[in-house]
Amino acid sequence: MKVTFHEPFTEKLNCREWELEIKTRIPVKRLLEIMAEQHPYFNTIRDEFIEIYPYGGMLLLNKRNIARIDDYIDNTDSVEVIPPIMGG
């Protein structure tokens, strides 16, 4: 699964993209845990996503849908990590 990062995450992670191997259908919540295993920065993101924005606002699925933690995804989906969209 392709995970693409946008500012300011690119800067924090020093990369634009990850390729993750997801074997089964998993909830977004699990994806966040996998990402936290890859990079400690995502510990905060995971916690914020789950605790602060209980239904998400920082992951975009397949360039269209705003991900919720209980959405299911698999290897064919693409995920983009974007700053929270609130206010404005």
Added chain:
Amino acid sequence: MWGYTGKILRVDLSTGEMNTDTLPEKTLRDYIGGSGVGTRILMDEAGADVDPFGPDNLLIFMTGPLTGTAVPTSGRHEVVAKSPLTGGFGEGDAGGTWGTALKKAGFDGIVIKGISPKPAYLLIDDGSFSLQDASLIWGQDTYETEKYFKAKYGSYLETSCIGVAGENLVKLASILHNGKDARAVGRGGLGAVMGSKRLKAIVAGGRQDIPVFAPLEIKKSIVALAPTIVKNTKAMKDFGTAGTVIGCEKIGDLPIRNWRDGSWTGAKEISGQKMTSTILSGRYFCKSCIIGCGREVKFDNGRYRADGAGPEYETLGMLGGSCMVEDLEAIAYANELCNRYGLDTISVGSVIAMAMELYENGLINEQDTGGIALDWGNAEAMLELIRQIAEGTGIGKLLGNGVRYVANEIGGKAAEYAIHVKGLEVPAHDPRAYNSMGLGYATSNRGACHLQGDSYITEKVVVIPEIGIMKPLDRFRTDNHGKIQADLQNIMCLMDSLKICKFIFFGGVNLTNILDWYKYVTGLDIELQEFLLIGERIFNLKRLYNNMCGITKKDDTLPERLLKQPRPDGGAAGNLPPLESMLEEYYSARGWDENGRPAQETLMRLGLE
């Protein structure tokens, strides 16, 4: 009544007469305050036939029962008048400190009519009031005007004022508060209504207590909720509303090239994250706010400079994305110019983007622009147009009337580039990225406005269990819109009448919390259903006002570009809002007839017959 000072000030600028008045308790119960009470007064005392710039149009400043209390984000007030830009119902909401200052001066609101024979300002100092000569500050910008009054009267008086744009009756003029912190009643040209009355400013302050029914209950509630509010809105404090620019571009929400393009690499150059790491000098909290989404910027790069409020998401979307300007400092400077002149950055951005498209397609040329090359992304051209719009010179004289007027004057294909609803320019959220926003824009009483229904918040992160929104909704759904939109518009009427910031919903506050605050402040023990009914009454009253202005179903629409031309790429590519079917659901949920008029039984149910 608890929560109210019990007094409003009436001012006739033509005669100089001023007197205090009380509002009937029934009016306060039925319409709460702010937007609701302001609309009731406009309807009853001005009617719909008034010339927006004539002496009979009213300019109504109104606080709500929550204004000036400890309730988080309640330092707000509303201004209501017939709009010179749309010719229909006009209103605007501002944060800052002025609303609280007015209440502490002893007044819930001010109702102003007439036209002053010479420039004047209204001074309200701790219960006393007078009209003063404003000749000395006529022609000054809003930052200098506030500085002048602070120096003259001391820091406890706050200033609501217009800049040069309002004085020049520019229909995109706004009313500004708090000097360089620039909290604006932005939309619909209400600054020009103030200018038409030759009223430069209202300076208010005092030391009176605001009576609250159950202060301890409020305190307990705030202590319980504040940690969650602060935690949930951390991103807004860190990056302001500007922090959403990158995300909005990704999901296909940001306007790009006058709503023509679907994606834009420039977004990251003008984001709140970039602002934070470059020109940000501080954060601004409106009175009673614990969120602090306001930005302060300070820089001088020799070419552009700013020292005061930083650009919001809306400003970055309209002056940035829509005009393709990817220079953050140029936009911050443009924002400061608009604030100083007293101009609505949304409408200004929209009309400049339209001018760029007219220029691109040869409908205007350098002869019309006075030699300015209106190319996409030309920051210098944008800045020059802002000056001309405010001062009513050059092509700015035409543009200052808004996109609908420009389209009518130029004719032909120009109408395609005029992105408005009911004459009000569409703000920086694309209804092709959130179908519900299409319905919201089409039916919003002041014309295209993202905050009158605010439905997209329920498609991002906000839940409102009291109206059945248990988890965020799908932004591309094609049904289940009518009742939800109506409910949300009713709730936003409540927020605008109580006077509390809509961003509080991002803090995890729900409608029951807000109703509790209303009860604790006023002592009125009402049920949720009755509360919602008040919101519905207020929304329908505004609609009735618009009906009387000749606005009906034919006006509940979207510009062709947003209705029929999908974004070519990006996060909302290919999607179009299904407006016809959404409207059908909506009229039925509202209890309106096929022409978009509230049916007789709806009016009876709401006590509006």
